[in-house]
Amino acid sequence: MADQPAPPVDDNPWDALRRFTNARIALGRAGSSLPTAPLLAFNLSHAQARDAVHQPLDTAVLHDALRAAGFETLDAASAAPDRDHYLRRPDLGRKLGDTSAASIAAHAGATSEPPEIVFVVADGLSAFAAARHAVPFLTTLRPKLDGWRIGPVVVARQARVALGDGIGELLRARIVVVLIGERPGLSSPDSLGIYLTYEPRTGRSDAERNCISNVRPEGLTYEAAAFKLHYLLNEARRLKLTGVGLKDESDALLATSANPDALEN
Template identity: 50%
Template sequence: MDKYLLQTTGEYVKESASWAWLKYFTDARIALGRTGCSLLTKDYLDFSMAHAKAKDAIQTPFDREGLSLRLQELGLESLCVESAAHDRTTFLARPDLGRHLDEASQARLTEMNYPGTDILIVIGDGLSSKAVHKQAIPLIRQFLPYLKELKLHIGPIVLASQCRVALGDDIAERMHCKLVVMMIGERPGLSSPDSLGVYITYQPYWGRLESERNCISNIRPEGLSYERAAFKLAWLIDAAFYQQVTGTQLKDLSEDPAQHQRISPINHADFI
């Protein structure tokens, strides 16, 4: 059965009912209208706006001071480090430099002589500081009760600028931490410029392979909720310490209640 939709251009466009139904469940650009061989003006403008938001997400400066103040409200200390990519242009052109600390940060962490802890959380701007600004604190707020339940201790939250995922290994190795959680802005999509990714690495050290991490992605209200992401993160951490491994050898079974050992979702209603 077909129906006709009134576009903002004033045109009526025939659309399959099955496509219209599917559009309620995805932000993907499906069932776009057309006039001749071209997109409708509204669809073209929507695409242009999404592209602009993605570019803004990449170029927005990392507000570490604001994050530090919000972490203080949660009773968490923080410290700042920088990668070897000292500006945004270099960061985008040289991913390798974003995986290493600069010399000043190396010296600062060495001078700290931090004794180590169970878990180190690193918050990095990555490719979308907007994602970090919006999603990191709500996620940490949901995660802290699980951390208390697991009786695991965290060190100061490290705020890393011009940061790639592997920078967490460099930081955690110098701070002698058993497991690192990297919260980082994901590459902006044209429907998700503010998506947060989380990477978990057991026994981190410089040179860890990407296959030796677990990843939780698309954390945002329109994607994976803070509640689900926090439990998934806690479950993976608990399993990582039990199995002493992360990555391809650690399978995410957090959605299976039979696999819930020391912890279970705090609010079961969020998982129904």
């Protein structure tokens, strides 16, 4: 009986661990290279990550979706005139363009009582994240904000996190919350980051913010992220600060709420 030919792919003994992670482990081997299927999957993920960085945010669709969900909206753009400048000049993405600054200031001037919270939905480095997750996250969060005075949702193009400081300052908000597309990874081209800053003003540093990362169905769910943000908002209002002085202890509360019997043990 003739010897059977060796299979073209050598399986990796860690293959069973792949069900626990999206990381590229236990891909197997074909000769001295990767098998075709994981190589093609890597190329696809790389293309999706590049698309996430360069794809423009469809602000008209996002405005319509936010308004349909019951949110008032404003439009804004940074000083970066296009995507190329945005990627090459991060400083331009941190400050408002003159037209947007004037428009937001005019809105603030027509408002008698300033908001406690202003949400900014920004394209950042992944317009996919803002387009896919901002509206469902905000609709998940809104029932938790009973009693809070919420300002308009500002949809921002070519934006970095610090753009929210200028927006919040012009709107005289107590807290600004920036929902922004994070730098895409090879398994997460649509990860949404959430940054909150107490008493926003131009010149705030990253040490004065709190961050909730990887908000998406495959990462931190909308419900879990809303729970954490609600906790941080309440603590920021109580302590009158955000950043390194505000510790996120919401995980312990979330575990308790999921298992009330733990209080008795």
